[in-house]
Structure formats: C-alpha cells, structure tokens
Amino acid sequence: MKKRTSRNPDPAESAPSPSAPPASASLDGLFRPRSVAVIGASRRRGTIGRELLHNLLEGDFQGKVFPVNPKADVIHSMKSYPSVLSITDEVDMAVVVVPRDEVLQAVEDCGRKGVKGVVVLSSGFREIGAEGIERERKLLAILRRYGMRMIGPNCMGIINAEPGYSMNATFSPTPPVGGSIAFMSQSGAMGAAILNHAKSLGLGISMFASMGNKADVSGNDLLLYLEDDPGTSLFLLYLESFGNPRNFTRVARRITRKKPILVVKAGRTAEGAAAAVSHTGAMAGADVAVEALLGQCGVLRADSIEDLFDMAMAFTFQPLPTGPRVALLTDAGGPAIMAADTVKAAGLKLARFSEATKARLRDGLSPDASVANPVDMLGHSGGEDYARCLRIILEDEGVDGVITLYVPPVMHDPISVAGSIFEAARGSTKPVLCVFMARDEVLNAVLKMEGQKLPIFRFPESAVKAMGAMARYRTLRDRPVDETPVLDVDREAAARVFAAAASGNREHLALEEARAVFEAYGIRFAKSRVAKTRAGLGAAAEAVGYPLVMKILSPDISHKTEVGGVATDLRTKEELLAAWDGMMDRAKAIEPRPRIEGVLLQEMRRGAQEMILGVTTDPTFGPLLMAGIGGVLVEVAADVAFRVHPITPSDAAEMVAGLRGARLLQGFRGRKPLCVEAYRDALLRLDRLVADFEGIVELDINPFMVGETAGDCVAVDARMRIDPTKF
Amino acid sequence: MKKRTSRNPDPAESAPSPSAPPASASLDGLFRPRSVAVIGASRRRGTIGRELLHNLLEGDFQGKVFPVNPKADVIHSMKSYPSVLSITDEVDMAVVVVPRDEVLQAVEDCGRKGVKGVVVLSSGFREIGAEGIERERKLLAILRRYGMRMIGPNCMGIINAEPGYSMNATFSPTPPVGGSIAFMSQSGAMGAAILNHAKSLGLGISMFASMGNKADVSGNDLLLYLEDDPGTSLFLLYLESFGNPRNFTRVARRITRKKPILVVKAGRTAEGAAAAVSHTGAMAGADVAVEALLGQCGVLRADSIEDLFDMAMAFTFQPLPTGPRVALLTDAGGPAIMAADTVKAAGLKLARFSEATKARLRDGLSPDASVANPVDMLGHSGGEDYARCLRIILEDEGVDGVITLYVPPVMHDPISVAGSIFEAARGSTKPVLCVFMARDEVLNAVLKMEGQKLPIFRFPESAVKAMGAMARYRTLRDRPVDETPVLDVDREAAARVFAAAASGNREHLALEEARAVFEAYGIRFAKSRVAKTRAGLGAAAEAVGYPLVMKILSPDISHKTEVGGVATDLRTKEELLAAWDGMMDRAKAIEPRPRIEGVLLQEMRRGAQEMILGVTTDPTFGPLLMAGIGGVLVEVAADVAFRVHPITPSDAAEMVAGLRGARLLQGFRGRKPLCVEAYRDALLRLDRLVADFEGIVELDINPFMVGETAGDCVAVDARMRIDPTKF
8 A cells, every 4th residue: 555655755754743643654455455344335326325336336446345245245346345354454544424324344354454534424422413413423332342443424525546546435436637636625515516527627536535524534634645646736625614714724834835725605694602791702604714724824715616627627638827827819899808818806907018018919900900908819819829929928026827818700710719818828827818708619628629738718707717726726736834922921911810800700792891801912001090070080181191081980881982971182181070060960961860980081082093903703713813993883884804813924914904904003194103013013912812711702892092203002991791601 | 670769659759859960860771671681792602791791691680682793603592793883673772892902993883773771790990990981981981971871890790580571791700699689899700609699598698789990870869769769679789989979878767767778888997097196096997987887878798608698698688676675485495595695785675575465375385395585495396386386476575576496306397386486476466586506408408498588597696686687677767867967166266266267277176276166166166264373363253153163274285184183173272372383393304494484264163073075087988087085194095986977966966875885875883974965066066167177187086075954065175187188
C-alpha cells in the first residue's frame, strides 16, 4: 500500500506537522486499500449492493474485491463469502450496505478480521432520532475498540481515482473522470448530482467522499489527509453544517495558502439563536458566522451549485490572474456589455490597454471595430481574428486575464473558432475564459474537443464571476501571515470583577463593573463622575474637565435622549447648572415620576466618530466579534462587520475597511483623519478578553469614540452579559 | 391581410385608445405581409442574403417571396428581379441586405413601389459615427416621404410565427418554435443567441424583432402593436438603452396589468453623470433610474440572460401563484435546503401545511420521511410517491405553488418519474416547477417529452427565483390603480422666485428662496427667525417659541456642527444667552476669523425623525425623486429609495416602506408612530414641483422632520440648484 509520505518527497512531509493528528495517515486504510470487501453485495440489478460492486469492477479497481453475502455463492461471476471472517486473504477496507439491524455485527466482524477502514452506506443512525443515535454510539464504540476508521454511516461511498487505485466505491450511476479535484459532500444525493454535472463539464476528480453522518471521519480529517496530496489541487465542499468550526478554521487557514477550497454551504437562512439583548446579538443573523468564518480562512463561497462549477472550471483549467484587470474580446456588443456590467461586482476592473496594443489591434480589424476594452471585432470575425487579437491582448502588461465572448454568426464554423482561441491561449501564464453563446449541440461539441483546457461558459456573467473568484483567491493565498499581537492586559483584575458578579449570580454587569473589565484589558473609558446633587456638580465637573456631557441617572429611564435626559457640549458652570435645572424639571413632568439618582458627567470629545464594538455568541461558532458605525441608530444603519473569534490583526483591519462608513474615519467632511489604529486595537483586546473568559455571553461598547489620536479614543457606554455558572 | 382589430373582438379594441398612436396599426405592413421582397438576395451559401431567403422558404412563409438582385436571374430556384420596381405583383414588405452605399436607393425604390414596411439589415449607419448618422437621416427622410415604417437599420430581422404568416425573415441559424412569447432584442447577436437558447428549452415565440438602431420603429411601438395581440402572452426584452423612457413608462405601466414584461437591461454600471452637489445627486448611481423605472412600471428585471430564461419558462408553462407560500417536495435533503435558503430572498415564504395534509402525506411514506415543508420523501421515492404527495400538497389551502426537486437515485427511471410528476400537476391552478438534478442526457430527454408543460430547472435556486418572479408579477399586476392626488399649490408664487433667481443668472437658490418655493407647494418649514445681535435674541425667540435650536449664520462656515455652531434644545432665555456666548467665543477662535451674520433660531421638534427628500436629474430619465433617512450621515447610512418622475401615491408609499429605517417611523424605541402620511405627501408635492418647473436641476430637503402629527412635520434645511436658462 502506498503511504502518503512515500508519495511526496517534500522534506516538510517527512516530519509531520505538530498540528496534524497522526491519525490522518490511517485514512490510507479507507482510500488506498489493496483489497475491498462489499458486505451486502447483491445479485439484483438496481440494488445498492449490486451497483456498488459493479462500479468497483467497471471502474477497474486495482486491488481485490470480495463480495460478502450469506445468501449467495456467486455474485457478479465472483465467489461470494458468507462473512468477512471467511475471507482468507487480508481485507484492508469494507463497504457495508446491509440493513440497519445488521450493521453492528458486520462492523464487529470487520474489526475481528483486521480491516483498517469501513465505509457504511446503510442508514438508520443519528438522522432518524433516538433509536439511531444509540445505534451510532454503539457503532463508534466498535470502531474505537478495533482502531478502525469509518466514513458514514448514511452515505453514498467514496472514490479514489488515482491510477494506482482507480476505486469507485459508490453507487453513483456516473463513472467519474480522473482529475485533480477532491470533492466532499455532506449530502449523498447532492454528491451524486454534482459528480454527474462535473463529468458533463469535463471536470475530473482525484478523491470523492460522501461524508454521511460524519460519526468518525470528518471533513476536517479529509482536508488534512489531502492537504499535501500531490494529486489534489482543488477542494470542493458541499456543506450543510460545521462539526468543529475551530478545527476547520485552523486547517482551512493553512490549506488555502496552498490550494483553493470552494464551498457551497446550504442552510443560509436558518433561524437565529435566542433573542439577544445587545445590538451585536441583534445584528448577527444566522448566516453571519459562516460567512465570516469562510472569509477569515481564505475559503471561497459559491452562492449555488452552478457557481461552484463555474469557479471549479476556471480554477481547474487555467492559471490564476496576478491582478484584477480583465480584458474582454468579443464579436458582439451585447454579451460584452453584460460582462462589463458584472466586472465591478466581481471585484475586477476593466483593463486599460497601452496605445501600442490598441494600434496592433486596429491593424487588421474593420474600421468600425472597437479596440478599447471591450474589444469588439464585430460580427464577421472568425478564428483568425480571435487568435490574433487574443495574443496581442495577452501580451499587454496592463492585462491580468482575458474573457473571450463568441456568438457564432451564420458564416463561421464555431468549432474551428473555438480551436483557434484554444490555440492562441495555449501556454499563456494569464487565464483565458471563454463564453460561447451557442446552441447546445455546438456547446457540447466544443466541450468535448480533444485536448482543450479552456473553461467554457454559456453566459457572460458566469465567466466574469469565475474570473473574480480566481483573482480573489490569488489575493487571499498571498496575503501576509499575521503576527500575534502582544497585548498588555490585567487578567486578574477582570477575573475579580467576574467573580463578584458570578457570586451574586448576576448575568448583567453594572456599567462600573463592565468598565473595570474593559479598562483591565486596556480599553479606556471617557472620564466621568457622578453628581448626586446640584451642589455636587461643580466638583464633579472640575474632576472631569470641560466640555462635558450630562446624562440623567435613573433606574426608571432607559432611553435618556428621548426624555431630554442628555445635554451635550456644556462648557461652563452656568451652562451646567442650567442643564441640570432643565433636566430635573423635565424629569418631574414624567408620569409616573421616575427615581432620580443624580447625573453622570462625562468628558465630551468633539470631532470624534461614534463607533460600536461588540461580541455575541453563536451556539456553533462561539464568540463573534462585531465592528460598526455606533450610536443609537446602529441597527438601522446596519453598517457592521463580523468575524469569528479568534481574529488576527488583518481581520481587524478588514472589518473596519469593509464598512460602508469607513470614510467617516478617514477625514469626513473636512474633519481630520481619525485614529483607526486605536479602534482596531480595541477589537483585538476584546478578542483577547473573550479568549480569556469563555463565560462572556455578549457585550456592546457603544459608543466608542474614535478621535484624532489614540489618547482621544474612549468608550462612553457599555453593557455586558455573562453566564455566572462559568466563573 | 389580417388587421389587428379584426383579430380581437374586444370592444375596447374597436375604439382605439387615445394614447395609442394610430400609426401602430401600420406595423402590419412589417409583421403581417402577404408578399416579401428580399433586396440583396444571394446564391452564395453563408451570406446573409442567401440564409435569410432560405429561412423564409424553409420556415414555410405563407405569402409570396421575391428575390431581388440585379446580378442574378435565378436564386434558390426562384425567378430573381433586378429591382423591386420590376416585380409586377404588389410587395407589402421588403428586407434590405445590400451594402451600405446601396441602401438608400433600394429603400427609395421600395417607396416608389408602394411597399408598406422595410426591414434594413445592412449596417453602416448611426453606429459608425458621423458618416453613418447622415446616411440614417437620409434614410428616415425617404421613409417619411413615402409613409413607410422600418425596423433597423443594423439588425438581424424579424419573425412572425403566427400560422397564417409563419415568417422567419432573419438569418438566425435556428428555426424558431411557434409559441406565445414576443421577444425584442436591441442586439442582433444577443437576439440570435437567445433564439437558440429558447428553442433548446422548448420556449416558443409569437413575434421576434431585432431592433437595430431603432431609427423608426421603437420598442415602445412594438409593445403597443402587440399589447392586445391574442397570440402574445409574454414579452421578453433585451435592452441596452432607453430611447424614450417616459413613453416606455406610460406604455409598460398599462401593459403589465395584462401581460408580463421581462427585461434584461445591459449597461448597469455605466459611469454616472457629472459630479453632483446634492446628497440626492451623490446617491443616485447610474443604474438607479433604470431599476426605479422598471419597478414603477411593473416590469420584471432579470439579472442575466439565464434568469430571463428561468423566468420565461415558468411564466410560459404555468399559472401564476395567488400568493407567496411555496411548498418543496424532494427525495433528497440537500437540494431542498438549497431551495429553502433562497425562498426569502425571492420574496417567498415556506408554506405551512394543515395537520390533515401532514397526516395524508405521512400515510404511505417511510417513517423516517419528513412531512413538514420541505417534504423529504427520502432517496427511495419513485414516480408514484411524487404524484401522490404532489396532489396532496396542491390541495392544501395554505399552498400557493409547489417546487418538486428530484435527484435520480440508482433504482428509478427518471423519465417515468418525470411523467408521474407532470401527470399529477396537470390541470392544477397552482404553479408547479420542477428541479431535475440529473445528467444532461436525462435532462434533455425530459425536456423533449411529449406534451409536457412543466418548466424544468437544473438547479434549485433557479426554480425558487422563477417562482418568486411569478408571485411578484401577480402582486404588481393586481395592484390598485392610483388616483391622481389633488394638491393645492401656488405655482405663480414659486415662478416669481425662480424668475428672480434666473434674472440674476444664479444657479443656487438662497435658503429663503428655496423655502418660499417649497412653501408655495405646501411643504412647511420649521418656524425660524434670524437674530443678528445678542440683544435681538429675546424677541426672535419669543416669535419662534421654546424649545429652540440655534445655528450660527456665516457665509464662511459650511459645516456648523463641527465648529460648535449648533446648539439644540434651548428652553430658556438664560440657556439661549449662554449658547450665544459660547458660540461666539468658539467662532472667534477659528482661523481665519469667519464673518458672522448672527444666528438662526428655529423651533425644535423633539421626538421627530430626520428624513431627507430630494430630486436629481438623470440625463436620460429626467427627474429622479429620492426618499431616505436624513441628517448629516445620509450618504453613509445609504438608506434611500429612488423613483423616476412622475410618481404615484403608491410609488411614494413603496419608497418609504422599502427603507431599511422604515421602522424609525413606526414607533421606534418607545417613540409613538410618526406621521408618515405627511412625508409621503411631501414627496408627491416635490413630484408636482418638478412637473411644473423643468428648470430644477437638483434639490435636497434635509432634514425633513417627521413628527407625530402632520402639523409636527417640517423641513429644517434645504438647497436647490436650477438651470437659470430654463426660466
């Protein structure tokens, strides 16, 4: 049996990385067996036990196959065994397709036989509720006892298309084409559909696994197993849920620096968690964590199965662009306009040609043709025109990639035009994607052309989106590795505050408590003093310093602004006293009369921008950090960005840069540029805080005033909710 | 020749509507000819002149065809004529495919011959610049002289698939299938590509026109011509620009109450107009007018050619849903999740089944199956399961439409399953859309099944989007007809203000001028007085009434808030004086010292919401009205809605209801619901203002304070720019 390490001479491989579980090597027992037993093999056409056996033979599996079925002597012209135990040869892997009640015995037999890996297709486990959960628990116990690894249960099998194995252990009706895509599907049905579609587009796979219930081997295990597999250059994942998001993050962050991972994640609009009290909780939709997590890992998300294929075609057949500048070459205006329309949304730009390029293009085209980008050669253009112009455009240094668009007119042979385009693109280090707006017959003929390695799209928008995904991946792959920030924090001081609240079994921290926690983590608060009486205003004001904000303190008033309970920009003792008098008069007019505990005097930061910082907890993904435009309208403005904890300094920078209101920090309306570094620093400090205390459920700092210098950046108000049982 | 009026016995038809130009009937000369001359007919295969002639014959045109070519005696086994004038029979229509330099003579000959309509395929007109513009001008003059109508020039021809005509006067290589879709394309190449694709999906067309340069017959003319055509039930438009947006609006608004219009509009991201000084101008992207206009007319916009087809399939083959509640019926969890994910974005809801429905579904399915929505029958389900469950679901009163999803497993015959689904859906008044995640061969076999009238989709998301479009169209079609609002305005008063500004050749109106214009149109302003001195504060404040807002008045200070030049909530003379002193002190500290003209005292509206109202002018579409959340952050919040002038009361209501911040008006954070009616009224008054004065270039009212009653709603600040030459 081939070992992974023996297949890759890279010295990094011989010393396994400390973060990779050594168990992953044992997946060879599943994917690289010398012999496979099919337990539940059947003679009856149309049954899974028959089709799977047939696929193994038809696919020319390079090892031995042993049908197992106590009720048959011969299956598919092969000797059949009553039990895996009665096979005299060694058995590396077993595929289990028996009824649910017979699975445990079959797997127990495999253990006794010394089988290394089992693929359980049978259903009737966790997916059917209590009875199945118990059965799955027992199944896992058997595996652990014998040290076997398992794919499934409730799956449609696995494929290893490497020439040395050529193993199709699925019941998919479509035999796969060998290639370099590793594809994992959490749904058997979608897996089959995707294998079908991949074949029709000429996309070849290296490995395939229908993951089923993932009782043992997870998607993360497979990513690790194939991380440095030289036969795999691209991962496609169809996901419905994340088993262990933190593991996925760690693994995917590393892998995406070597190979692209494309994901379709179903279940976007599932209902969110319980009602939240914080702004941050209220803003975090169900999908926000998935979106953030994938982005942080450098994983590309496809919006649909169709998008997934469009992207896979481009990545498989073409090199990555080194930048976003795309050129369009067409014989018809309409498709080029449709393509140009989507360029910006795809994160690309229309390339600007050099004058030399334009002159070369012009020479040989009709005078009515357009040699700017898009290049419109007009409707009489044939293969030679395409080939000549494509070569010229590819040589322009201002072009990172080209999309050709072709609407076959009456006079030309579309197949020969396709051949000319393919020929002109051959060997280019820049990607060329082709749109053929032709009849199905023509399109299929082009797709089946020998030796073609250009991705063919039916619609202009699809090609542009795919080119955009390639450019985005290139940026993600090559982004610098973040240094872990060194933050000076006082963990003990914060722990004391939490302990006090937890001992009183309090979920909600008082403002002063929250403030103490944040200050222990280096997030400064606006200077403030409480004045309980009119007479005490002067001393409190002197301690804080003018100008001041005055806020009424009352346990009965939650929306201070709306009852005139906030006065800003108080610059003198006189203004201060006048504001107190007005505020108290208005408070007295409220029915029922609220209890008044005095006022809070806070320093006023003129010219600062109100931002929000927050944390909420996702039941699957753990803490989510939020940055956004702050103030009372945060939910209406809806200008926020989320990331999954833990975040890096780059994540923090991207969160802020991606806000619609980012320009508020960059010198808005004549204001000086503000100290965005202090805001990003505060995000990293919050990240550290939730790393240190997992009992934090949610928190907001709102507003966090971002001023011109780090010293001008202060939190003004905050709330924090904890789980007292976790301290 | 069939007349339009004779084909439709509707009495409304016999008396032509006053808004329909009588000229439209004359399009019969183009689309319903008894005889066609092909001027430029050719013997040479692959030329347009030969392929077009061939298509006419091959398509079995029911009238006579006359080839015209001075260099040939026989073409395609038919007698050929040296000129259209040498034909002895009457000629209704002529297709012109001669070189550009011969077009004018050919069309002149047509006029002399008494031809009623010409279709000019030749290029070399407006699209090539000055020389072509002149040629097109001459061409139009000839048409007018003889009273002929023309499609083109620079187009690929027209089709009328009605059995009485069966005329394919294009050079498209794909013969069309007859059906009920009228399709107009502004691009010949896209037209050909779309005809190809339509045929592969089984979509039949009634009429097709490649519009070319639209020198004479426009898209609007064709819409009018086919408005009540009984053979046309759906319009597809591929547009690159709008010739006459106001005409389109008027026509499309009426037609969409009878037949759906689906549009792909290319050119979304074209660069916007010149830099704008108003918020409204800054917020209006290039595409905003198109998006608004199409929405106002009830036209459905497809994001891509692919979306256009998905929608067309659904509209063609299925009835409209009466509501948004969709049921999903599947044999695999994955595709159903993908579908459910897009339900909300498509404007649909997942239907909730009655208990009776669930019980009926359960009876006959595996106990592991799910009978909630989505109904997952699990992977062993066949045609009978689909048929039985589909019938049950269609009978549930809580279901408006059904999407079936089918991933063919190994044991079933996909074609027979499709047959069962088709059979169960037959005669349903609710739409059924089908997703087949199958191999291309299977999909093509299903598409070609005899008598099938269900739309087949390859991906779940496409079916959901199509169902969403149908539900949306149903709502648009059935929306109530708006009454024209009766608004009491003083046009003369506003005209005097404009005249004064125009006489001084001023573009920018002073605040007091703008205020006078708006007040003449019934938009009230906050009460205000100017106080030029500290001594004058008292009297001014008494005239306005407390509480007050004080704003510094200086021609040198444009951002008052940032220099401490705004004080709010001043409730007493003392606060007023303190605020004046503070403001003047701060102003004196500014370098260089600004000129101070005093302060403006305005009434303060506590508990009101700051909104914005605005108008900007699009070079093609004319005035655009904007509504949105107001205040200084309007551009950052980016929560605005646009409509093209003129707007209806429903448009105004939709503009407000569609804002993210609409809830700010509905009792936000304990505040009482605000008087949104007064805000909508103000929008309609602005609409009237721009109707009355076309010299208004742009304007903002920001903020417009929306309070609890109409009397509490006032404009606070405004700016207006005019074109002085237009008054």
